[in-house]
Amino acid sequence: MTTAPVDERVPLRRLVPLSVQHVLAMVAAPVSTVFLTANTLHLSPPRTASLLSAVLILCGAGTLLQSLGVWRIGARLPFVMLPGGAAAALFLQIAQDHGAATASGSVFLAALLLVAVLPLYARIVRLFPPLVMGVTVLLIGIAMVRVAAQLITGPEGHGQPRAVALAGLTVAATVGAYLLLRGVWRQTAVLIGMAVGALLAAVTGLGSFGSAAGSGFSLPALLPYGAPHFDVLAALPLLIFSLTALAEITGQTVLVGESVGHGADAARDVPRVGRADALVSVVGGLFGTSLMVTSAENIGIVRLTGVRSRFVTAGAGALLVVTGLLTPVSRAVAAIPSAVVGGSSLVVYAVIAVLGVDMLRRADLGRGADGSGAMVAALALAAGLLPLLSPGLYEGFPGWARTILGSGVVAGTLTAVALSALFRPWRSGEGTGEVVGAAGVREAG
Secondary structure (H helix, E strand, O other): OOOOHHHOOOOHHHHHHHHHHHHHHHOHHHHHHHHHHHHHOOOOHHHHHHHHHHHHHHHHHHHHHHHHOEOOEOOOOOOEEEEOHHHHHHHHHHHHHHOHHHHHHHHHHHHHHHHHHHHHHHHHHOOOOHHHHHHHHHHHHHHHHHHHHHHHHOOOOOOOHHHHHHHHHHHHHHHHHHHHOOHHHHHHHHHHHHHHHHHHHHHHOOOOOOOOOOOOEOOOOOOOOOOOOOOOOOOHHHHHHHHHHHHHHHHHHHHHHHHOOOOOOHHHHHHHHHHHHHHHHHHHHHOOOOOEEEEOOOHHHHHHHOOOOHHHHHHHHHHHHHHHHEHHHHHHHOOOOHHHHHHHHHHHHHHHHHHHHHHHHHOOOOOOOOOHHHHHHHHHHHHHHHHHHOOOOOOOOOHHHHHHHOOHHHHHHHHHHHHHHHHHHHOOOOOHHHHHOOOOHHHHO
16 A cells, blocks of 8 residues: 555654754744743743743644644644744733733633634634735734834833844844745744844844853743733633634645645544644643644745655654753843844734735735725724724723723724625625635744
8 A cells, every 4th residue: 555645754864854954944933932922021031941942842742743643633744833923922912911821821711712613613714714814914913013123122112223223133134044045044034134133242242142041951931920810801812813723724734735645634634733733722821832823834845855744844843842951052042132032023023914915915805896895904904003003092991892992903803804794795705715815824933
């Protein structure tokens, strides 16, 4: 019986270098996400190192789970798992508004909601066509560009020239790496830009480094923000994200299945992917991380090398677990200046905003005789941008209303869902095909 390419067992001499390529392509996402989280929440270098260890271990464990599968958890496809950039943005929004313990509690609630709705995923996905997803992703990107800017300027918004210069040099290095490199190395442009920025900070004195001693192996700290606090209203941004994630999971599962010649069965594989995301996210909540999400961003390496085996990504997962346990590695990178992190984060989250614009473009805003798609997007963006541009707009409202309306992502997404459903009878062409076209949102990390 012929072994399918996705189930091919690759010899160790080929497995190791192929797995290293996957690690290089994906490691920028967890590193930049952890730095953004640490700087936003003002974590000390030792706590930052512990969080980075946790994220790398969880990325590795999630990649192993999706690649190898256990019972009905994991798709047994060459997926990798990352801390979602959009999910991290919402986690930080909740942490800033309600505290880190509430943000951790929100991760648990979102993961449980994802598991609960998986049997109904086909119906839920229809609530989030590309029009709605585009609005959500664009608002997340805009909100996080603002957070990234605060890493450069400080919370008061008064940036020092040397911090702005260091961030600008980091962005320039990232752009340079992206222009000059090819293949798998191009995918490490953010990581290279961050490394160059850190080097410039050390050489020029434009930024200062933290310090955290440590050697050998160690486990990350459990419940770093204390006992989780559960608040459904505060958790709304992540709860909505967990529902929109179903559209992404569906699209990415089909994309990877087709790319490796597996012929993914959405009814079977989407719930398996979702269960793995939820399980790793629950464990992540215990260690202070946001939702972990399965990503198809490494599919480019699969196409580049021609090796479709899921055991290659499993090898990458094992390497990530080992790296996460190496204390000197996590403690060394935890000391990078915040301006460097801010510059790298600007690139990452600006890309997310552009992905939202691209999704809106593909949604065909002029669809229908009345051009209702443009009206839906316009009003939803207005609802989402108002709390960003005028933070005190809802100060006089009750607490529950401030929580919903004061979150640009929540207000914009709910407006888009409601108006899209209202106008749907007058529009045509929205269906599951467009939902599959939403694949790739997670590729920004």
